[in-house]
Amino acid sequence: MSESHSNFLEIMKVDNTSKEDDEEHPPDSGVPARVDKNLRRSTSPSRHSPSSPRNSSGTGRPIRFSHGSGKHVSSTSLLNGWLSGLLFDPRRTSRGKRKAWYKKKVTIGLALFIGVFFLINWLMLSSIQDSGRSRGGIKFRFLKANSSTVSIREELQKLGRGKKPRKTIYARLLAKAAHALAEGQNKREPKDLWMEPYTRASSWTPCAHMRDGEPSEGKNGYIMVTANGGINQQRVAVCNAVAVARLLNATLVLPKFMYSTVWTDTSQFDDIYQEEHFINYLKPDIRIVKELPKELESLDLEATGSVVTDVDVVKEAKPSFYLKHILPILHLNRVVHFVGFGNRLASDPVPFHLQRLRCRCNFHALKFVPKIQEAGALLIQRMRQNDTGLGHLDHYLVGPFAKSEVKGQKDRAAKKSRYLALHLRFEIDMVAHSLCEYGGGEEERRELEAYREIHFPALVELKKMKKLPSPAELRSEGLCPLMPEETVLMLAALGFHRKSHIFLAGAHIYGGKSRLAALTTLFPNLVTKENLLSPTEIQPFANFSSQLAALDFIVCTAADIFAMTDSGSQFSSLVAGYRIYYGGGRMPTIRPNKRRLSDIFVKNNTIEWKVFEQRVRKAVRQNKRVFSRPVGRSVYRYPRCSACMCNMEEFLQG
Template sequence: MILLYSQSAVMAKTKSIKNSIVTFNPHLFPQFLYLFSPKNQPRNSQLCSAPSMRTLIFFLTFLLAAILCCVAMNPFLNTPSLSLISGTASYSPLFLASLSSVFLDPVAADNNDAPVSLTTTAMVPLPPRSVAGNASEFWEQPDGEGYRPCLDFSLNYRRRSSKIAKEKTRFLVVVVSGGLFQIRNQIVDAVVIARILEAALVFPVLHGDDSEEFSEIFDVEYFRKTLKADIRVVSSLPTTHLVSWQSLENQIPHNVQPFWIRARFLKKLNEEGSLVLTGLDSKLSKNLPPDLQKLRCKVAFHALKFAKSIRELGNRIARRMWIEGPYVAIPLINKEQQSRNALEAARVLKESGAPTNARVYIASSESIGDDGSILPLKAEFPNVVTKEMLARDDELDQYRNKTLILTAIDYIVSLSSDVFVPSYDGHMVRALQGHRAYVGHRKFVTKWRDFKGQPEARGRRTDRDVIAYPVPECMCKH
């Protein structure tokens, strides 16, 4: 789990960075004060022995040390500045967590015994950078208009949670399938349905061409712990509740509301003690009561953390990309459409004012070869890289046929990009759109509208998912 570091811890870590303008050694500070202590001055020196002068010297020394520390951190901070008077900062918890992830591997900081906090997310991106010069406007991040995550559940929701979280007689099993983000959306809705039915949720069953299990893709214990205040999550059905797979339910229409779920399944669940559902993809209404919308965000942005091995590799590749400077992430789909999408991405980048030397990360579950499919993009922006180019030795070998895991790695690197430019409208694009908004409104540019990452309200449109548009249900002004 990503640990949220305090301001002092971040500053202490920052002093060791080689690229800092000024570094300050705290061990020299006592020695510096020692030079001004009375016992080291001449006995007859009235100037040095004056209490007011000693106080002034101490204050000036302390102020100098504070200024040096702030200067050392300056290259890494492009948000509101630190107050030297109060010693407090206006940085959001998410920004401080992203800053600390520059210096400390988030995976190494995992602590399964630590309590889950909603002040940060399961996956914290690396912080964006500011760039001077003609290209500064392209890399400039939106201000976010003051919107930050706020998952404040109602009093009634919290009252009912104490009973629902202890449910031991009724169990919901869901079978999910499709690509990584179709699976993600189905898991989000499965948690919501379990809450609606007041049932315990069994770890979802992944069904498809890949052989991955839920525990291979996601951190199961973190998932369970994050949702323990909302529903009970168990690893398997108890032996008293075994069911046959012939009882799969898949007659769920589109855009169903909570009352339909209760009317259709509650009686069966009460009689048999267990229910198996499949075919959940995009079936639950996008417009749910506020508490259930917040629950969706809690699952998507907090509970669904990738498994440790995936995060380790994804974070390493993201750092290799990040350390060289700001970069753009562009997702491409199958080879049949890569050339057309690459051409469209090049057009959007040019119209957005991207410099020709901009570094571009191509996110694709299919390997990008020398077949010329991305030549239209490379012709305009030659600094194109992929995870295969950034990976070292045999880092990707064990995942060659694991499409879901390869997609997850691309997602981690894309989440940390300074600018995101989708070349198509799909599940991964919408997932990154919402996640980048939730972690600080990271800039993205689309071909469909002039949208640069500023908060865009979901509204009541039935085709807009709160996971892609977390404002205003899951984010509010602070």
């Protein structure tokens, strides 16, 4: 608790004590408090010494007091005489005035202190809010939870007090993180925090746009694709379909997107990507049409065996599978319809020209529609506090909207404000599928099990048939997504300032605001697209989760640094790959090793903060190494390979 809060509480405590003392003699008792205190004083030659103005029984009968002569006088006479002496005693009159003046002074001082206290708090709150206001008149809309003026400690104490019980296993480390952030606001961040630590990352340059060979004529028939999943799975499916069409010398019909009860988005290809650019850019590679020829539209594809589901195609199928099983269907029926087509093409072994085509599709052919580009550019601009400096990837992400529109500053190179983008993969589908526990107790277990029965029935059956690892074992192996509490500890340990601007990507976080309390309290400048855009600006994307995810993709990819919490996330993989491909070694990405972090977090009760910082930084730094794509790994995530990028060091050495 801040010093001002502590002083304020102490003063209020003293003030309450004074009120309790005054209430011992209410106004209707007939005895002023000052009189009662003087009655308790020892006697003098000219005054009597009563012990109490009333008897112990509380009756109003006079009590007789003994005096030196042995005579008895009534308490009424005594009191009247005493009051007469008091009223005409000049010394007591002067003392009373001094006490009245003193009380008045204390009251005025207390009122002034309280006024100054609230004024300071108001100024601090205004400065936090003003830091988000742009120079061009556009305002930041921070999370409401971040506007609180209560101390970090008070907020941390509230964690876990919601409807759902939360296991605050990191309370000690969170308190240490809060202390470290408060102390480090004026310290410099670690030198390599906002940059790639390895200079050889810049030796890799994009080259998937280079073509060799003749285009495919698409003579063997038509391939239709209905991709499932969210926008990220659909993006991978489209690029894989392009490669398969080239492999089979087939014509690709513009892909369609399957409606999902999980994503609940009716968006189609042309709602997200530029159709004409996609078709024209890939024209030298494959033939693409928007619809089937009319003579083939009436075919019953299911009856002819032309419908191929994801069940019919093994995951990570090799090119030989398509040549052996799919090409004969094309020759026979002229059409093949892949339904639920997703990650159905292996990463290796794939011919060089097909691998390069996949990269060309992902990094060059797929561009967002102007509506998404414009909103994405607005988000980037506001995250950078409306500075006019352009980011390294802006042109690739938002096209013409990357140009500065600030009058009089178009030709001036301005330094842009930095921001961190964070993808917190902690939606209920991820949490439920992981089979891990997150401190919610029995209520959480019942809720997640009910969700699995509806959305992951195969996983429920597997649990019944086979003994699976316990939640503790899964966590120790790094198979659980990082909780928001773990994420904030990681960011604090890496050295990010409390004032760092953070963009939070993702859909609805499981647990809601209470789950985000630690993150929003320790890093108050954390915002989402819903905070940055006005209701009118975000309305065109409402109820379209894929289009909203496209906005997140743009802001995360353009960020000065991107942090993921789950390396298996398709979204994080695509963002990281895009940053590698176009980043020129200047777009760092934080990929936590969850297995190592789990081993660090488990020492919450004993580890000291300095040691915690050192171990976290070491674990994250090791995952920043620059290396070529491992065999069998996705080219969309690891584009550093000869099919996608050219290594200038190898070129010079060769």
